[in-house]
Amino acid sequence: MTTSLKKIVTAISTSVALLGAGHAAADIQIGIAGPMTGPVAQYGDMQFSGARMAIQQINANGGVMGEKLVAVEYDDVCDPKQAVTVANRLVNDGVQYVIGHLCSSSTQPASDIYEDEGILMITPASTSPEITERGYELVFRTIGLDSMQGPVAGDYIASQNPKRVAVVHDKQQYGEGIATAVRDTLKDKGVEIAMFEGITAGDKDFSSLVTKLKQADVDYVYFGGYHPELGLILRQARQADLDAKFMGPEGVGNKDINTIAGEASEGLLVTLPPSFDQKAENKSLVKAFEDKGEDPSGPFVLTSYAAVQLVAQGIEAADSKDPFDVAAALRSGSFETPIGNVQYDKAGDMKSFEFVVYEWHSDGSKTPVN
Amino acid sequence: MQDLLYFSQQLINGLTIGSAYALIAIGYTMVYGIIGMINFAHGEIYMIGAYTALIAITGLTALGLAWLPLILIVALLCAMIVSSSMGWAVERVAYRPVRGRHRLIPLISAIGMSIFLQNYVHLAQGSRNIGFPALIEGGFNFSADGAFEMSLSYMQITIFVTTLVCMTALSLFISRSRTGRACRAVSQDLGMASLLGIDTNRIISATFIIGASLAAVAGLLLGMYYGSIDPLFGFIAGLKAFTAAVLGGIGSIPGAMLGGLILGVSESMTSGYLSGEYKDVVSFGLLILILLFKPTGLLGKPEVEKI
DSSP states (O other): OHHHHHHHHHHHHHHHHHHHHOSGGGEEEEEEEEOSSSTTHHHHHHHHHHHHHHHHHHHHTTOBTTBEEEEEEEEOTTOHHHHHHHHHHHHHTTOOEEEEOOSHHHHHHHHHHHHHHTOEEEESSOOOGGGGTTOOSSEEESSOOHHHHHHHHHHHHHHTOOSEEEEEEOSSHHHHHHHHHHHHHHHHTTOEEEEEEEOOTTOOOOHHHHHHHHHHTOSEEEEESOHHHHHHHHHHHHHTTOOOEEEEOGGGOSTHHHHHHGGGGTTOEEEEOOOGGGSGGGHHHHHHHHHTTOOTTSTTHHHHHHHHHHHHHHHHHHTSOOHHHHHHHHHHOOEEETTEEEOBOTTSOBSOOOOEEEEEOTTSOEEEOO | OHHHHHHHHHHHHHHHHHHHHHHHHHHHHHHHHHHOOOOTTHHHHHHHHHHHHHHHHHHHHHTTOOOHHHHHHHHHHHHHHHHHHHHHHHIIIIIGGGTTSOTHHHHHHHHHHHHHHHHHHHHHHOSSOEEOOOOSOOEEEEEOSSSOEEEEEHHHHHHHHHHHHHHHHHHHHHHHSHHHHHHHHHHHOHHHHHHTTOOHHHHHHHHHHHHHHHHHHHHHHHHHHHSEEOTTHHHHHHHHHHHHHHHHOTTOHHHHHHHHHHHHHHHHHIIIIIOGGGHHHHHHHHHHHHHHHOTTOSSOOOOOOOO
């Protein structure tokens, strides 16, 4: 008698709760925040295409706890100021889960708002260590850290026995962070750093820098930043006959660098997350992307896909839609995703994530370097 | 010897970029000289020139044209025509209706125009960096016994020579031609010039057209020299050229040339000997110093208050 009464009471209260929440509560909104426009929009394309595919496939398989996922998309232009505006809009729209942002300098200020407002955030692309250093409960990522990527690049350069190395960065959070990590690794290995210098993002004239590199007689140049600047540096270096090998982080590894630098992009070294689209277990997923006419090979496509999946799996594991419960479930569980098995540490970083060194070619393809 | 070569190389880099700044600065300085307003949309006119040139080059190459000088000349003409009609239209739409009002009104109108043009190109051409084909390649190399090799590329020579030709032509035009004389008269006293039968509206339009065509020349040259363009790149270039114009004395044409060269050289020397991070600090610091100690700029005439 008592149990059935309880059941009835629960049933009534649940239906009342559902009625009260209205129509929108029947869906789970997933915010996707990243650059749709602006100089790094091609990375945003990767992010949006990966996340959309995940949402589509999860819904096709019955959704999460019987509810459909709905994508809500926001453009932050990779600008810290706009990222804050976007974060506030997300709060107003009542979104509880965010896939994003992309650029570290956007993710950092936006994550303050998410943490305060109880919104769970998973960034598929921001690699700055500072994002997860602040003890936030609701901030996660599906990508490695600069502090992992920097040493991989530094170790590779050191292993080539260079005479002198120059480290250049764009003075932004991402670029300078990673460049510092590379410099420190090289210093530890006893490699001579001829130069450590910043440029201005958005600048077009690098002739003075190239002249300086030539004068310093370096054989390796590491650039921390994005492709619009490195593309021009490569091109102007080639015109000035600078004979040095260039290397950059995943922020330079996309086909747009070929349109800017042309032939000069041949032989550029890039640290990238491993090509998840090449893994045998992801074959059917890759095919799904190709059927849609999208390219799954970008570094952030499958990390975004995995981020959506983690939100879905987290909700199911927690058996709750409260972001704090989901965060706790993500920290304690172990999840299978296209980017491999994911386990989180206390900070919200993946316990293991590797970066691989690739050689970039002027036709936009890449080959792994051993 | 080694150090001398390095110094000369940085000097060449600075002069190249400086002469391009000078070309853009002409637009600021002439407009200021004649109607006393700062045309903040001028950087965008330069950017549109670069886009037009790129579209023309791509189109001509797609048509199978291979003779380089012809491609360059056609691209240059297209860029100049589109930019100067744009410059003319901007003046008609945004400045003429507010001319003669409080100084702030045309200034705000100009900033609005700049934002409008930037976003228009954003929408029309996309926001990504677009690669500009390097049509003029190669150059001379000078090397002493040391490892450092100084290079002077054909592209850099093209920029110097074109700037020189444009500047000489402009000076001749201003000092010899009838319209040039009218320009000088209007800049001395707009009201009086109009009383003497000069069509001041026509002269003001001509100023915008001349400034815009020179900016288009700079757009094509710098597009090729740098290697990529984006809708925002006119803004920074405009700011630098404006600095150059103020440095040399706003309103003075030789001043714009001098200011451009000084700015370019000081930028390249700062990145060459100090650090690239201080480049903009030094160029804008220079501007502040000039404004503090010689507010009319290096070659500007002291402004006498008209009674």
